[in-house]
Amino acid sequence: MNPSSSTITPDASPVEYTDDNIRHLSDMEHVRTRPGMYIGRLGDGKLPEDGIYVLLKEVIDNSIDEFKMNAGDRIEIDVEDNLRVSVRDYGRGIPQGKLVEAVSVLNTGGKYDSKAFKKSVGLNGVGVKAVNALSSHFEVKSYRDGRVRELTFGKGNIQNDRTAKSSDESGTYIYFEPDNTLFKNYSFHDDIVEEMLRNYTYLNTGLTIMYNGRRILSRHGLKDLLTDNMTVDPLYPIVHMKGEDIEIAFTHTNQYGEEYYSFVNGQHTTQGGTHQTAFKEHIARTIKEFFGKYEYGDIRNGLVAAIAVNVEEPVFESQTKIKLGSTQMAPDGESINKYVGDFIKTNVDNYLHIHKEDFTDILENKIKETERERKAMAGVTKLARERAKKANLHNRKLRDCRVHYCDVKNNRKEESSIFITEGDSASGSITKSRDVNTQAVFSLRGKPLNSFGLTKKVVYENEEFNLLQAALDIEDGLDSLRYNKVIVATDADVDGMHIRLLIITFFLQFFPELIKKGHVYVLQTPLFRVRNRRTKIKDKQVIADADAHRAKNEKKNDFITRYCYSEEERLAAISDLGPEPEITRFKGLGEISPDEFAHFIGPDMRLEQVTLHKNDQVSKLLEYYMGKNTMERQNFIIDNLVIEEDLPEEEGE
Template structure:
């Protein structure tokens, strides 16, 4: 193996924007150009946050370029006092250059901005084929272009007068070679712009997208109502458990925080949904952070104090923060002087002081609101207490038996050899005796046998978390490779399914029918996607065997199987018509599967060519009538209703007693 030289010449110094071009993933997201466009939008939003811009306009053009325009003050174009280079050039070509750094001396352009943890709009220049900047400032229109990732810097020129108009227009052509996809996800861009409008009440935000025919499709957002209006829009259609509580609070001169720091919030509880969005100085923090921790802390302490004051907490229940906040929907906008983020794309706030800032600002106002609205306070308390009780119940959850993190297959399972799920079949067999016959009768390549001892527990009203306390149900779940789930679960719950067919095989008598019912109850209630996708079947073993003697050399002895009395009578009548006398027919009744010879069991219930197997299906999902009938038949508290139902319907049954 050749030895690579390692000496002074091995070191390389990357200058200017070269580090961004060499390792773009260190500075921005590389799945799409969305973040480098966001850097431009954030600059326009900072002008609006500072109170100088009232309009933000984004244009998406067919050639893949984007134009962002604002009516703020315009980027300074004069020479920097130290660098002697136009400030607009520094902003677009130098990392860590901008108007957000000199906060301590009071000479910063922005009291609050998207923070110093990212690299700013220079990363946009580095990863673009071309960037054009037009600045309207001090009565003049100034233009400059940056090409080839910032390597080619054009001249700053005056292009006319603009009167009293001010603002900045930036057009960006992202370089597709730096991104997995050259296209910006439009839903993500729309969500970003809508959030800017939400967080900047009264500011008009416009998105126009050029179509193939040259026309423009326009969307416009302006939220005079701010955060509560946005939260109501997000939760559209959901039933509110409490009204949205919205307010804001910012630090003054005599407080522990910097003047202007603070938070605006809107939160509430809705039936069946949980939504949450947070921002720091208008920057969306999709991964949350310390400001969200402060929100949860303040809400939890206020609700906990309310519950203690009104003596609402049941004995033995201890509240946790997640009990109160786990189902809370919120929009949170924090304003922090020097925010520190995790990662260059500012997805998560790391500023430790943000926890104290948000919780302190929110705690007392929310506590006062709860005590002024006792009815709503009690509704929140009831929701939290129920969640705590459910959590305590979940703590008793019985897990699958595992070894080295993998569920252990039941020892009594005789598994098949094939790994082709579509061909594989699992027989759930009543009793060890029948299981022994089935193991001898099976096709080892594709058929697996799981004997069940006695009757499976009625699982209709069992808590899903307690299912595995029953050994038989535990073994069934592990064997099929599917965990319990609800009817609303996605098909992904069947990703680890080990058998294409799960066949219930029980005796052809009343007890066998009861076992079938118990297993169908288990699958319908706790494994409904198995039934919905057609993976569950019922084997139909015969109740009677009819032996027919030979009639000469051309007609050897024959054997027929009948499922029930009616089929036995039909076969007997047909044979009598063929010329047999009734006393010639030898009719035997099976006492159970265990009595059948393996060859007979294979022929009647296991050989795909000769068996009779009934598929279990549900039309249009599990409807209310199906659930109501199972409630009646399997519910523990339905004994009287069941008796009345049997008295009314009992004459319709043909029972083999």
């Protein structure tokens, strides 16, 4: 037998397995041991999907459900020091006799009884219990019938229980502070919280939310949502319709692609689901039948729309409830597809006929323009698709990963990401140090084409753009997007910045929803490595504890290495590490070794999300920076150029 072959030798006895290995976890212990099952990712609060916002949402959802049952039209939310949260509603208050079970025993809650909560998001009896278990401090007060019962918990363990008389209005008060041993260095970001709360008010007209003393409300529901979120002007006034358990709003713009906001029982289903699919199908069909022609894709190009439905006992694809899996409006009711389709067919068709003179010419002109452009590039598109299909078999530009965002049942799909790099050198370093399960790499040849002002034909004519589109699989929208994070990784110099702008321009021009849905990021990489060859590793922990938020430390030959992302961090590192440190300036990503790069694209990598808001004036910014107004930019540079004069030599040099 070959001695190098894999065999089981007599000494390789199995690990002992006894009764002691069988453990039972309490409800709270299970949540703390497997938090990902209940809230998805942990995170530090920089991203909307981070766990601290799921905790906040779980608490607010209960208050929203009270509002939906016509019990309380005001919710007060305060975030103290970006760390601690209190939520007070004026609903019916949790029944006091079962208060302990309601906040600390899984699979316990009032929403199993559909008489008390007909169309709620949280039906599994998990939400607020997870908040309790994952908080270092948790308080709940239930005000009912002139009495208040107050409970205090620490990491899910009850610490105090008291009942007293109270003259306060009925309702529920919950205070929680996420456990910083789980949510390391976390912080609630005001803009993320406010966007979440605004979505609640769009879906619940008549509800007032007081957020840190500021009033948030909506008078026109989903119409307000589109008005507040659209970054380009609508071609015709927003069409807004409401029915029993359904509300829609839509318009067309001159942007490429489609843009959807969908909700179920107040939950923002960022990945869509059966209700969004039904809307897309039936809005296109109804408009096609009205005009008697045109293709669905041409009709939906430029469409910006929102849909909200209320469903009894909704089925989501995960505990984080971002994609609806239900096919029926109620257990014994009609299908979601038919319900949405019937509503759109009746109401949108009537609207088109009644308001034909107001906007249908504008809508038809938009559809015709899309049709002309599609036909003009039909030949190019076919060749490009064939080229992309062949390239996918062996795409030298793409080093793919195993887990993809469109993998419905993969619990790591949220981690799926792709790095867009410049040149083979940088892509080589990332490829060697990446996580092959969740991180893909796409290598650019050099500076891509400036796509501003060009038609979508360029996406198919330009090989690099076509292969990037194919790698992301976004030609027909984001439903099949293969990576949750699209990360632009370029050098921290002028050329790198230019390439970064060209890629972002490409997305803004042709796939704006990719940015609006929060999928595009810029990778922050260090500018300097500061290494102290005199300070032994025994001092490392002292320095790390004193400056953990600024430092990324690494053991290297028993000495301390500090990676710095700015001049301020470089100066701080020199101050901390003592005299005469070795300082290396990274001129490009290709200069960073794969061993070092592993630190910068790991779980703690620094990412800056590319955002797009209504007030960003995107068209004007792109016109100025990426357009052909060369003299205007040139004059600005000349007028604002700062020339650093040679500094005088220090005395003694």
